[in-house]
Amino acid sequence: MAAAAIANAWALASSTTVGASAVGAALTALLWPTSRTLDFENKHVVITGGSKGLGRAVAQYVVEHGASVSILARDVAVLNKAKAELDHMCTFDGQKVEVYSVDIVNQDAVVKTLRQATASLGPPSFVFTCAGFALPGMFLDVTPDVFRRQMDVNYLGTVYTVHVRTSSIFSYSAR
Numbered sequence: 001m002a003a004a005a006i007a008n009a010w011a012l013a014s015s016t017t018v019g020a021s022a023v024g025a026a027l028t029a030l031l032w033p034t035s036r037t038l039d040f041e042n043k044h045v046v047i048t049g050g051s052k053g054l055g056r057a058v059a060q061y062v063v064e065h066g067a068s069v070s071i072l073a074r075d076v077a078v079l080n081k082a083k084a085e086l087d088h089m090c091t092f093d094g095q096k097v098e099v100y101s102v103d104i105v106n107q108d109a110v111v112k113t114l115r116q117a118t119a120s121l122g123p124p125s126f127v128f129t130c131a132g133f134a135l136p137g138m139f140l141d142v143t144p145d146v147f148r149r150q151m152d153v154n155y156l157g158t159v160y161t162v163h164v165r166t167s168s169i170f171s172y173s174a175r
């Protein structure tokens, strides 16, 4: 069982063909339409890890479908490259691509960045939490530091991001 899970983790981490299911799993649609039809036209979409890999694929998809995006990742050069590419895909005036260099394990920085993004493009309609990494290996070969870092980035980084957006939804609806 454990071996199968580890094999699956390897397969998932190395496959480039699992985009659809992986994107589905990564999606945190905080305002999920009851029709289940996702309409990105003129919406603000926040994507953590949107500069590479899965997140960049999501960014391309939603920009093609009319969204403005805010992308959070650390590497400024990679963020700027993604922005240049996405800017070319924008189809109308007012459609924007904004990038923020932030480490999602830093909760205060995540809060500050999402406030900035909201001030600039309005409250996001969708938040995709794609930032993360995998260092797959046999259990005994993986050091506790690696497990800790994966929990910090993949789990807590996601919690911080979703928590900011969810609390702002509840504070709006409580007014």
Ligand SMILES: NC(=O)c1ccc[n+]([C@@H]2O[C@H](COP(=O)([O-])OP(=O)(O)OC[C@H]3O[C@@H](n4cnc5c(N)ncnc54)[C@H](OP(=O)(O)O)[C@@H]3O)[C@@H](O)[C@H]2O)c1
Pocket (backbone or CB within 6 Å): 012, 013, 014, 015, 016, 017, 018, 019, 022, 048, 049, 050, 051, 052, 053, 054, 055, 072, 073, 074, 075, 076, 078, 102, 103, 104, 105, 130, 131, 132, 133, 134, 153, 154, 157
């Ligand atoms: N690719 C797949 O098929 C697949 C399938 C299933 C699950 N996953 C999981 O999905 C996640 C992303 O995979 P990927 O293949 O898209 O990886 P990737 O190509 O390496 O992209 C990771 C993205 O996350 C950002 N990121 C990483 N650590 C960050 C941090 N501490 N703060 C802010 N941004 C951070 C990276 O930018 P910076 O490095 O510049 O910060 C980059 O934009 C991983 O957890 C992976 O295990 C991937």
